[in-house]
Amino acid sequence: MEGGFGSDFGGSGSGKLDPGLIMEQVKVQIAVANAQELLQRMTDKCFRKCIGKPGGSLDNSEQSRAEPCAPPLPQKCIAMCMDRYMDAWNTVSRAYNSRLQRERANM
């Protein structure tokens, strides 16, 4: 019997759910979801920064994303943007964590 839980959460056909296995699988799924979120936001940000305003001879502000023929990908910009995004993410994560610790210490 292939129940929704049995197949995904470590049921071995006997219908028993192994909590340890469930936890592992949930952790994996959470990690995947986080990676997807990060990827989506990073892509959005770097697209806007690197492609929304392409460099070149034309006036930057005139080149909107509505341009049918986008110039070739500015890979360097995107690569740097990705690295900076991760730096920023880590900075924010640290700052937020510190703030939480401080709040807890004050309680």
Next chain:
Amino acid sequence: MDSSSSSSAAGLGAVDPQLQHFIEVETQKQRFQQLVHQMTELCWCMDKPGPKLDSRAEACFVNCVERFIDTSQFILNRLEQTQKSKPVFSESLSD
């Protein structure tokens, strides 16, 4: 079966307290992650990404995080206060 106090694990019958604790911890971690994602985007302190995160941008991010939390707390506190004197949302929130 007892330990039916968990609403988040409905369908699993008796909830393993270890599992329940796990769920609480992971939920909290997720809230943290979500906020980091949001603040990173909201607080974006760089016009064009450079070869490294300079100290001004870093300070800017840190400031933004602090101010965001301050704002969040302020809003919660004030809402709590105004709710006590004249409950505005009590009807709509109870849906």
